[in-house]
Amino acid sequence: MWLPRTDRSLVGRWWWTIDRVTLFALMMLIVVGFVLTLAASPPVATRLNQDQFHFFRRQLVFLLPALVVVFAVSLAPLAGIRRLALAGLAAAFVLMVMTLFSGQEIKGAHRWLYMLGLSIQPSEFVKPCFAVVAGWLLAEARRGAFWLGYPIAALIWTAIIGVLFLQPDVGMAVVVTAVFGAQLFIAGLPMLLVGAALCLAVLGGAAAYSLLPHVASRVDRFLDPSGGGDNYQIERAMEAFQAGGLFGRGPGDGAVKSILPDAHTDFVFAVAGEEYGFAACLLILALFAFIVFRGLGRVLAESNLFVMLAGTGLITQFGLQAVINMGVNLRLMPTKGMTLPFISYGGSSLLALALGMGMLLALTRRRPRVGEAE
Amino acid sequence: MKVLFRKPRSRARPCTPADLRAAEPFVQLDGAVKHAVETGRNRVVIAAAVFGLCFLALAGRLADLMLFRGGIESSPTRTAGLSAAVEQLPAVKRAPIVDRNGVLLAVNLRSVALAADPRKLMDPREAATKLARLFPELNRARLEEELRSDKGFVYVRRNLAPAEQQAVNRLGIPGLSFHPEEKRVYPQGSLAVHAVGYTDIDGKGIAGAEQALDQRLRDPARMQEPVRLSIDIRVQHALRDEIAQAMKTYSAIGGAGIVLDVRTGEVAALVSLPDFEPLERGTAPADSRFNRMTLGVYEMGSTFKTFALAMALDAGTVGLNGGYDASHPIKISRFTISDDHPKNRWLSTAEIYQYSSNIGAAKMAVDVGPAGQRAFMDRMGMLRRAAIELPEIGAPLYPRRWGTIETMTIAYGHGISVSPLQTASGIAAVVNGGLLMPATLLRREAGEPVPVQRVLKPRTSDIMRRLMRLVVAEGTGTRADAQGYMVGGKTGTAEKAGAGGYKRKSLLTSFVSAFPMHDPRYVVIAILDEPKGTKETHGFATAGWNAAPTVGKIIPRIAPILGVVPVASDAPGVREALMLPPPVPASQERKVASF
Numbered sequence: 003m004w005l006p007r008t009d010r011s012l013v014g015r016w017w018w019t020i021d022r023v024t025l026f027a028l029m030m031l032i033v034v035g036f037v038l039t040l041a042a043s044p045p046v047a048t049r050l051n052q053d054q055f056h057f058f059r060r061q062l063v064f065l066l067p068a069l070v071v072v073f074a075v076s077l078a079p080l081a082g083i084r085r086l087a088l089a090g091l092a093a094a095f096v097l098m099v100m101t102l103f104s105g106q107e108i109k110g111a112h113r114w115l116y117m118l119g120l121s122i123q124p125s126e127f128v129k130p131c132f133a134v135v136a137g138w139l140l141a142e143a144r145r146g147a148f149w150l151g152y153p154i155a156a157l158i159w160t161a162i163i164g165v166l167f168l169q170p171d172v173g174m175a176v177v178v179t180a181v182f183g184a185q186l187f188i189a190g191l192p193m194l195l196v197g198a199a200l201c202l203a204v205l206g207g208a209a210a211y212s213l214l215p216h217v218a219s220r221v222d223r224f225l226d227p228s229g230g231g232d233n234y235q236i237e238r239a240m241e242a243f244q245a246g247g248l249f250g251r252g253p254g255d256g257a258v259k260s261i262l263p264d265a266h267t268d269f270v271f272a273v274a275g276e277e278y279g280f281a282a283c284l285l286i287l288a289l290f291a292f293i294v295f296r297g298l299g300r301v302l303a304e305s306n307l308f309v310m311l312a313g314t315g316l317i318t319q320f321g322l323q324a325v326i327n328m329g330v331n332l333r334l335m336p337t338k339g340m341t342l343p344f345i346s347y348g349g350s351s352l353l354a355l356a357l358g359m360g361m362l363l364a365l366t367r368r369r370p371r372v373g374e375a376e
Numbered sequence: 377m378k379v380l381f382r383k384p385r386s387r388a389r390p391c392t393p394a395d396l397r398a399a400e401p402f403v404q405l406d407g408a409v410k411h412a413v414e415t416g417r418n419r420v421v422i423a424a425a426v427f428g429l430c431f432l433a434l435a436g437r438l439a440d441l442m443l444f445r446g447g448i449e450s451s452p453t454r455t456a457g458l459s460a461a462v463e464q465l466p467a468v469k470r471a472p473i474v475d476r477n478g479v480l481l482a483v484n485l486r487s488v489a490l491a492a493d494p495r496k497l498m499d500p501r502e503a504a505t506k507l508a509r510l511f512p513e514l515n516r517a518r519l520e521e522e523l524r525s526d527k528g529f530v531y532v533r534r535n536l537a538p539a540e541q542q543a544v545n546r547l548g549i550p551g552l553s554f555h556p557e558e559k560r561v562y563p564q565g566s567l568a569v570h571a572v573g574y575t576d577i578d579g580k581g582i583a584g585a586e587q588a589l590d591q592r593l594r595d596p597a598r599m600q601e602p603v604r605l606s607i608d609i610r611v612q613h614a615l616r617d618e619i620a621q622a623m624k625t626y627s628a629i630g631g632a633g634i635v636l637d638v639r640t641g642e643v644a645a646l647v648s649l650p651d652f653e654p655l656e657r658g659t660a661p662a663d664s665r666f667n668r669m670t671l672g673v674y675e676m677g678s679t680f681k682t683f684a685l686a687m688a689l690d691a692g693t694v695g696l697n698g699g700y701d702a703s704h705p706i707k708i709s710r711f712t713i714s715d716d717h718p719k720n721r722w723l724s725t726a727e728i729y730q731y732s733s734n735i736g737a738a739k740m741a742v743d744v745g746p747a748g749q750r751a752f753m754d755r756m757g758m759l760r761r762a763a764i765e766l767p768e769i770g771a772p773l774y775p776r777r778w779g780t781i782e783t784m785t786i787a788y789g790h791g792i793s794v795s796p797l798q799t800a801s802g803i804a805a806v807v808n809g810g811l812l813m814p815a816t817l818l819r820r821e822a823g824e825p826v827p828v829q830r831v832l833k834p835r836t837s838d839i840m841r842r843l844m845r846l847v848v849a850e851g852t853g854t855r856a857d858a859q860g861y862m863v864g865g866k867t868g869t870a871e872k873a874g875a876g877g878y879k880r881k882s883l884l885t886s887f888v889s890a891f892p893m894h895d896p897r898y899v900v901i902a903i904l905d906e907p908k909g910t911k912e913t914h915g916f917a918t919a920g921w922n923a924a925p926t927v928g929k930i931i932p933r934i935a936p937i938l939g940v941v942p943v944a945s946d947a948p949g950v951r952e953a954l955m956l957p958p959p960v961p962a963s964q965e966r967k968v969a970s971f
Contacts, residue, residue: 144412184423190415243441280442284435291431298424302417307409310416314423325430332437 016077019367021300027293028072028344028359034286035345036061042259042273043266043347057266057347064349068356075360076367080308083364087134087312090357091158094131097124098165112169123350125174128162129319130358133181137312140189144307155182172210172217173338177322179203184318185311224336238262239269239331242276250279266347268339271331286345287328294321300366309365316362320355469558470579471593472602473572473586475609476644476819481572482586484579485561488541488554490532492523496551500524503549507532510543534577535559562654568612570667571605571646571766571817574654583657583665585817588765604819606642611635614933615645622904622926623649626917630905632668632796633926635934638804638896640820641813643764644938646670668905671768673793677870678919679803679888680789684737685729685843686806687752690836693743696957699724702735708781713738716869716918717852726956729843730851732867734788741787746778749786755831756805756812762797763814770795789868796886800899803888807844807864807896810837845893845954848924855925856887858932860942862950864896865889865927867919872906882906885919887927894953897940902926 005017036058043057050056078086101112101124114121136155143151159182166175183203187196210217223233242258245251256277259265265273275283297317304310320343327342329335341351473482497503504520511533522530534557536544541554560575573584581590589603619631635645648668652660666672688694702723705714715733728736741749753759753774761769773793775782785791797815805812810832820826832840844864847853852867868886871878886903890896907922909915935942943950 145409188416188419188423190412190419240441243438246442248443275438275442280438283438283442287431287434287438291427294427294431295424298420298427302420302424305413307412307416310413310420314420318423321427321430325427325434328434329430332434332441334433334437 012077016367019369020076020363021296021366024293024296024300024366025072025076025363027289027296031286031289031293031344032065032068034289036065038270038274038345039266039347041253041256041277042270045260046263046266049260049263060349061347061352064352068352071353071356072360072363075357076363078364080306080365083134083312083361084138084308087131087138087361090127091131091135094124094127095162095165097122098128098162098169100124102165102168113171121350123348125166125169125171126350126354127357129174129178129181130316130354130361132158132162132178133185133315133319133358134312134361136182136185137310137315138308140185141307141311144189144311172214173326173340176338177319177326177340180322181315181319185315188311188314189307220336220338224333235262235264235269236330236333236337239272240333242272243332246275246277246279246283248280250275250277250282253277264339267341268327268346269331270346271328271342274345275331290321290324290328290343293317294324297362297366304366313362313365316358316365319358320362468599469594470560470575471595471599473593474602474604475568475607475612476604476642477608478602478604479609480563481568481605481607481609482560482562484558487535487537487557487559489534489557490536490541490544491553491555492530492532493551493553494523494525494527494530497523498550503551506547506549507544510540510547564609566651566653567616568607568609568646569651569654570648570669570768571607571612571643572654573766574657583767585765587767588817605817606637606644606819607646607817608644608937610937611934612645612647614937615930616647616649618926618930618933619647619649619902621929622902622907622922626904626907626910626913626922628904628907628922630663630668632672632901632903632905633930634669634796634800634899634901635930635938636800636804636815636899636901638808638890638899640826641801641804641815642820643815643817644898645934646817667766667768668796668903670762670764670766670795670797671770673770673772673795674884674903675790675793675870675873676796676799676886676888677789677868677884678732678734679799679866679868679886680792681729681732681737681787682806682840682844682866682888683753683756683758683802684741684787685725686832686836686840687744687749688740689725689839690752690832691744691748694725694740696725696839700728700736700739702728702733704735706735706738706784708784711781713784726843726846729866730846732852737787738784741783742780744783746780746783749783750778753786753792755829756802758792758794758798758802762795762801764797765817772798789870796901796903799886799888800901803890803901804899805831806837806840807890807893807899808837809834841890841893841896842954842956844890846956848889852920853887853889853924855920856889856928856931858891858928858935860944861931861935861940862892862894862943862945862954863889863927863931864891864893865900865924867924869918869920883917885917885923887919887923889927889931891931891935892940892943892950894943894950898934898938900927900930900934902930 005014007018039061040058044054047054047056075086097115101115104115113123113125115124135158139151139155142148159178162178163175166178183199191199211221212218238258238261242256254277256273258276259273262269262272271283271286274286294317297313301310301313301317304313323340323343326335326338326340327346330338330340341348343355344352468484468486470484472480472484474480492503494500500520500523504516504523508514508516508519514533519532532552536554544552558579560579562569562572562574569584571584573581573586575586576582581587581593585605586593592598593603615633615635619633622628623631631647631649633645633647634643636643646669648666650664652664657665699722702715703720705712713734715735717731719731719733723731723733723736727733728740744752759772759774761771772795775791782791801812801815810830811828812831813826813828841864844866845862847866848857848863853865856863856865866888868888870884871880872882872884874882884903884905885907886901888899888901890899902923904922904926907917909917909921913921
């Protein structure tokens with residue numbers, strides 16, 4: 003689809019100003035994700051007495067909307083992105099509060115909402131929207147244009163964290179907090195406060211450890227795998243990686259997917275490791291790293307504070323989720339249910355990521371400056 | 377919210393589409409914003425660096441795990457386990473234990489657990505009936521109740537044998553499933569249970585060597601390599617058999633025995649009776665799980681005179697030509713020390729040991745003094761817990777105030793409680809030339825250095841060998857004299873301490889011995905807890921009548937296994953090594969004393 007440089011249409015301008023390399027990397031990630039869903043989900047579906055392509059078909063349903071979202075959102079101008087994020091945040095927050103009342107309990111938590119025959123997880127959408135809104139508020143405050151920026155951002159953050167703790171979804175709360183923290187850091191938080199925040203994070207971790215029994219048990223099992231307790235999933239994952247070797251057992255020959263309950267979601271990386279080997283894992287890792295560094299590079303060249311802060315927020319969210327998921331799979335950190343962006347099965351997650359990445363692409367579009375030809 | 381929208385827009389209009397035309401050029405950013413952007417850029421670089429480190433760590437871990445296997449050796453069973461689609465068998469999770477010759481003592485076997493998914497069962501009643509018929513120990517009613525629940529997973533039975541698994545498959549009940557698991561199996565049963573120990577249902581060592589060596593047994597890198605104990609299962613069998621027979625013959629409530637290599641400290645056999653089947657550890661009475669050999673501490677009685685003599689000879693306070701007057705009991709404060717086999721005369725050093733004179737041993741110890749005796753006992757390892765690869769180790773009991781009275785009683789083995797294992801190590805040092813070494817349950821390889829500590833002069837050890845032989849040849853231990861094996865030893869009969877003092881009828885009899893005495897190889901100890909007299913023993917229940925003959929039966933059985941060759945007692949080398957000089961000067965001295 004080559005468009006002439008002189009094409010002035012909406013799509014033409016989009017094509018010439020969008021970060022096509024990142025777009026291509028994202029598409030590759032989506033393709034890899036579908037291949038792995040096809041690999042990992044049939045045994046899980048069979049175990050749940052579903053048709054073996056149940057999960058794959060459901061994921062496929064979300065594919066087209068996701069692609070449309072990426073494209074449509076990335077078309078929007080900066081003001082459009084802001085409005086979209088604000089509206090999205092408001093809507094998603096309301097839905098998130100609704101999960102507390104009408105949500106169905108799954109694995110001991112109220113995180114899901116049934117709408118139009120689909121189950122959605124509103125908190126997934128809160129993440130990117132809040133990143134953009136917070137970026138905007140912080141940028142305004144930093145420029146001295148709107149002094150209420152910091153307190154309002156902090157207020158929204160508190161509200162979100164509060165609901166997430168009620169669900170409860172500590173992992174999501176940690177991601178939202180980490181992203182917000184990264185944005186505050188970029189926004190020039192004094193180093194003294196950065197240090198204080200890090201101390202606070204450590205304290206928060208300690209509090210979670212001592213107050214939430216399931217957090218404590220997971221950390222204990224991570225620190226002392228032999229000390230009893232259920233390390234079933236992570237042990238099978240370790241065996242899967244070891245069995246994989248350099249080139250893997252080959253497509254379809256993996257065994258771990260038939261025993262792991264979360265093979266198609268949280269432990270899809272282990273399935274990739276077993277069937278496709280070190281090379282494929284490194285490729286996935288490289289794709290994530292590339293998108294993160296490319297995004298941060300684009301942000302670095304930016305002189306617009308809002309773009310810088312919102313962009314960093316979105317990239318941090320994307321990168322952090324990837325790092326945590328792969329870290330858990332590789333037993334570098336305690337077990338934490340976290341999806342691998344674009345790779346793990348999950349409709350809400352896919353759409354929310356599409357929204358986030360669409361906004362990132364929109365933010366990092368090349369914008370002519372004054373003095374350049376328009 | 378309105379304010380939020382209006383304010384920024386009215387003042388600075390950050391990034392509306394209008395900005396595309398109105399934004400200030402990069403170079404003309406006002407100071408504050410320019411500064412903010414600069415700070416932001418610097419910090420984005422920091423964030424990028426943090427991400428870089430994270431990704432590097434992930435890549436490193438990937439390579440470590442997938443290319444270098446995370447330090448775990450790839451074994452055929454491991455990979456085969458995962459590739460077999462039907463049965464994902466994990467590798468065994470615990471190394472085997474073998475005896476010194478490689479005979480299996482403990483090993484992990486793969487088995488399967490039978491589980492059911494009640495939601496998939498079509499007829500819980502029929503399933504429960506059929507399963508209960510197959511496994512009679514299952515309670516049909518309770519099983520049916522379980523199978524009717526709405527759980528997704530219910531264990532029906534753990535550890536199925538292959539034939540049982542086959543039988544369950546033939547029932548053809550949908551909704552049942554098999555799950556691979558492991559079972560710790562002890563092929564020798566109760567034979568060496570106090571040495572080997574056992575694990576809990578999750579495979580964690582909770583007694584014996586299984587607990588003491590737990591980390592080594594679970595070390596993934598050494599999973600294939602069995603742990604080799606010093607135990608020789610054939611010797612173990614002979615020792616356990618003889619102790620058990622003695623317990624029966626003398627109606628004892630317990631018994632214990634040990635065979636210890638005096639050159640290396642290796643334990644060739646270790647028995648504590650009653651014992652139990654490791655599989656029945658949960659229901660075994662506490663008494664049978666109690667290791668009398670290492671965890672129990674006892675007043676060993678006259679066997680301790682061996683240490684009193686060695687101490688006095690080593691200190692030089694008495695020689696073979698010396699002796700003490702044993703014609704009258706010792707009266708000290710409210711105690712009276714008298715002899716069980718009174719001779720009522722002056723006794724030479726050798727006679728004090730031979731006739732087991734309390735009076736003589738006490739006087740001998742007093743000449744060395746309380747401080748000297750305490751230092752000696754400490755040197756012999758009697759005041760600290762024995763070092764061996766077992767968690768069941770008893771701490772010795774000894775007086776805090778170690779005065780003259782204590783010195784006298786300790787000389788004949790009262791007022792100090794030690795484990796029989798400590799005694800065995802001490803006796804080994806007395807006969808092997810004076811070197812104390814820690815007892816071990818692990819086989820030492822040939823040429824492996826043994827940590828030794830010199831505690832006695834070689835000359836002292838040489839005299840003690842002759843004296844111990846004398847006791848068996850013509851003293852209280854004659855019933856231990858196994859033909860050709862030159863047994864030497866010492867009897868000990870102690871009244872067990874109970875509430876309100878010593879109990880006259882509750883005895884702990886022991887015989888500590890070593891063989892062959894001209895060139896000692898092994899220490900053998902037999903202990904009987906509360907033996908009774910029989911018609912054959914004329915009603916006596918002392919060690920010379922029960923513990924000594926037990927050792928006399930053990931040694932001819934184990935010596936051929938241990939490769940000890942019998943000798944003629946009058947062979948020149950043997951005679952010379954065990955001869956005692958006649959106590960000529962002593963008789964003259966006695967005359968002087970009696971006048």
